[in-house]
Amino acid sequence: MLSGEYLHSIDAKGRLTIPAKFRDVLGEEFVVTKSVDRCLLIFPESDWADFEQELKKLPRSKNARDYIRHMVGSAEKVGPDKMGRALIPQALRSYAGLEKDVVLTGVLDRIEIWDKSVWDENNSKTSDNIDSITEELAALGFNI
Numbered sequence: 001m002l003s004g005e006y007l008h009s010i011d012a013k014g015r016l017t018i019p020a021k022f023r024d025v026l027g028e029e030f031v032v033t034k035s036v037d038r039c040l041l042i043f044p045e046s047d048w049a050d051f052e053q054e055l056k057k058l059p060r061s062k063n064a065r066d067y068i069r070h071m072v073g074s075a076e077k078v079g080p081d082k083m084g085r086a087l088i089p090q091a092l093r094s095y096a097g098l099e100k101d102v103v104l105t106g107v108l109d110r111i112e113i114w115d116k117s118v119w120d121e122n123n124s125k126t127s128d129n130i131d132s133i134t135e136e137l138a139a140l141g142f143n144i
Helices: 018-024 045-056 062-072 091-097 116-128 130-139
Strands: 001-008 015-017 031-033 042-045 076-078 085-087 101-106 110-115
Touching: 001 015, 001 018, 018 042, 018 101, 031 045, 031 062, 031 091, 042 045, 042 091, 045 062, 091 110, 101 116, 110 116, 116 130
Parallel strands: none
Antiparallel strands: 001 101, 015 085, 031 042, 031 076, 042 110, 101 110
16 A cells, blocks of 8 residues: 655656655556646556556546546656656656656555645645545545
């Protein structure tokens, strides 16, 4: 399981240090792609393969095709160098607005990479709405 929150910076070449705790789970290569939340996702290769299998089960509707294109079309295999840095492709950095300070957060089977200012804004909104979020999840059967 991937969990925790880490503040890092992307260097001028587009490299991002992946925390050692995450590298231990990710291994030699992993997949970076767009999220639907204007951040990036990192999947261990095996979890990406599972995700791809789930995508193959989707109907060939317009929305499903668009979603698959969004997720898979931008996916790149990357791996850390000897210093634990991964080169994040420019197109992905641009999509998520990653320029300097970023937050990496473990979210169960994947890692999210957020621009720090967007992360802070998103967290503030979540904190403001946590009661209604909790109520909605309880209505779905999730007990906290």
